[in-house]
Amino acid sequence: MKRKMAMSKVPGYLVEVDHWNNEKEHTVLLAENSLLICKYDFVMLRCERIQRIPLNCIDRICHGEFTFPQKSLNKREGEGLRIIWDRLREPTFLSRWNPFSGDFPFCTFTKHPVLEANDKFTKMCALDQFMDQLTQAVQRAHEKKPIPGNANRVPVLKHPILIETYVGLMSFIGNQNKLGFCLARGNMGF
Known part of the structure; x- marks a missing residue:
């Protein structure tokens, strides 16, 4: 028996900012009970990775300006x-200092660079609109399927988002050359 999933009408195209300030292009979909974060290769037309987060497990949603440690060389x-x-x-010490670690109980997004290309992209890449849809979906999920021991109310906090990176040489090179985006680069796409 196939289960029907109510998906959001328009997927969100956002940029994930990892713990080392590296940008990675993602397609983010809101399903009825899950948030799906997909790494899709638009050049090779294949899905490389999907991360599923149950909406009723989301504890907080934070929105604000990016902040960095005072002595950080690479800021955004x-x-x-x-x-x-x-x-x-809490992430372990090794996870925080490993640039390839994906063992974090959070993800951070920012707007996609094509946000202002035209009206169609504006609707798909708007961070505020996605945050409103996500907040409503999480509230519904908490009402339908509460988790024992949780407050079952998701606070939406407005405060700075800390990215703990100090040197950031790899993120500077990667972000300037858009290495986290699916672009045609000669005979290769990555």
């Missing part, structure tokens, strides 16, 4: 959206 401007789903689990 703009606003971000951080989705936290396991507030009791």
